[in-house]
Amino acid sequence: xxxxxxxxxxxxxxxxxYKLLRKMQNFPSFMxxxxxxxxxxxxxxxxxxxxxxxxxxxxxxxxxxDIFDNKNLSINFQMLNGDxxxxxxSWRLLDDLYGCKIILSLDLDVGASAFTRFPEVEKVLxxxxxxxxKGMLLAIKIKLIGKK
Numbered sequence: 001x002x003x004x005x006x007x008x009x010x011x012x013x014x015x016x017x018y019k020l021l022r023k024m025q026n027f028p029s030f031m032x033x034x035x036x037x038x039x040x041x042x043x044x045x046x047x048x049x050x051x052x053x054x055x056x057x058x059x060x061x062x063x064x065x066d067i068f069d070n071k072n073l074s075i076n077f078q079m080l081n082g083d084x085x086x087x088x089x090s091w092r093l094l095d096d097l098y099g100c101k102i103i104l105s106l107d108l109d110v111g112a113s114a115f116t117r118f119p120e121v122e123k124v125l126x127x128x129x130x131x132x133x134k135g136m137l138l139a140i141k142i143k144l145i146g147k148k
Contacts, residue, residue, distance in 0.1 A: 001106075001107075001108050001109070001110075001126055001129070002105075002106070002107050002108075003089075003104075003105070003106040003107075003108065003129070003130060003133060004103065004104070004105045004106075005103075005104045005130075005133050005134055005137055006101055006102060006103045006104070006137070007101070007102050007137040007138065007140075007141050008096055008098060008099060008100070008101050008102075009099050009100050009101075009102060009140075009141055009144050009145070010098050010099040010145070011098070011099050012099050012100050012144050012145075013100065014073050014093040014094075014095060014100050015073065016144070017093055017100055017102060017140075017144060018073040018093055020140065020143065020144065021075055021091050021093075021102075021140070022068060022075070024037045024049055024066065025037045025038065025039055025049070027139075030139050030140075030142070030143045031135070031136060031139045032139075033053055033054045033055065033132060033135065034051070034052075034053050034136075035052040035053060035054060035059075036050070036051070036052045037049055037050070037051050037052075038050045040063065043065070045067050045068055045069075046065065046066045046067040046068050046075075047065075047066055048063060048064070048065055048066075048080065049063065049064055049066055050062075050063045051063070051064065051082075053132075055128055055129065055132045056128050056131075056132075060082075060083045060084075061082055061083055062079045062080075062081065062082020062083055062084060062087060063079070063080045063081050063082055064077045064078060064079050064080060064082075064087065065077065065078050065080055073093045074090060074091060074092050074093065075090060075091040076088075076089075076090045077089060077090070077091075084108060084109060084110055084111065085109040085110065085111040086107060086108060086109035087106070087107075087108050087109075088106075088107050089104065089105045089106035089107055089108075090103075090104075090105050091103070091104055092105070102137060102140065102141075104133060104136070104137060106133065108129065110125060110129070
């Protein structure tokens, strides 16, 4: 499943948003379904991180490589191992007339090929994942603008 979600953050600079995104280990403090993000190892231009989340009460975990592009203020990530078959994507920050647009792109394979005979189950699963990623962007927006 390919997913692209975006949200506009008014009156915020790309640099400020990039600083927040780079500190993924702080996500659990303002994203209720992200239980932990631990930095396992620093690597050139990034780190290896371990994630534990709950998507509608279902625990999911993985390790990913996060690469920071400080020049373009973007982050690329790719799962190294975990509960998904494939999990990779990027965070992009684009200047907008009113502020900054955050674009989260994801290429995900949950390993649900068994559900192809049951398309309604696959649709529910995809809907839950989309909801989680929209929630992630909304949580970042709330953190940045200071509203709860």
